[in-house]
Amino acid sequence: MTGTSAALTPPADAIPPVRHPEAPAPGELLGAHYEHCFGCGGGQPHGLHLAARAGEGVTVTAEFTVTPDHQGAPGLAHGGVLATALDETLGSLNWLLRVIAVTGRLETDYVRPVPVGTVLHLEAEVTAVSGRKIYSTATGRIGGPDGPVAVRGYALFIEVKVDHFIDNGRPEEIQAAMSDPDQVRRARAFEVNP
């Protein structure tokens, strides 16, 4: 069984996404947006260390290797971890739009179990934009980029101002991220157009 709720169906007046002219070129690795991000940051020993790459249009591909730290049932990836992989991949699409956005809704189909040691090959695209609302979908395959689908994700991201993080994040981490002398890293921590 598969499908999405009405909240994830773009309205009739939604428009196709527009790739930002300064978005990374197709094939380019996006790198971590924030070192301490559980999805992509190198500073999280048990994190997913997901590596996303820009594709054509407003698409990305990504890879995530399931380690023993990511288990739910013995030898299998935890469903919440797989949702994190989808969320992170879908979230990275917004860097191609150069829009700051957070996940408002994420729906997931779990199609096949994903064993520890598996490389999950993800691909994602923005399908439509309506005002602050960004609609996107992702799939995760196992056994190779053309292997069988193991997970699918459908998301609605909502555009926010950088104040969303400044007002709500714990001050210690916000101050550290904002005082990073590396301008691009500082911008990417908040997914802001540098």
Ligand SMILES: CCCCCCCCCCCCCC(=O)SCCNC(=O)CCNC(=O)[C@H](O)C(C)(C)COP(=O)(O)OP(=O)(O)OC[C@H]1O[C@@H](n2cnc3c(N)ncnc32)[C@H](O)[C@@H]1OP(=O)(O)O
């Ligand atoms: C220091 C670290 C920084 C890191 C930054 C990196 C970022 C990237 C990170 C990437 C990591 C991965 C990503 C992550 O993990 S992001 C982290 C997980 N997400 C969050 O924490 C978000 C928490 N939620 C909120 O803050 C607010 O609810 C937001 C901002 C989302 C909306 O509150 P806001 O007051 O602003 O707006 P609104 O309520 O007027 O809604 C606006 C429109 O949207 C529609 N709507 C809203 N929600 C839903 C819903 N659930 N289903 C369907 N529709 C929904 C709503 O009906 C309305 O539609 P319309 O009436 O206009 O038609």
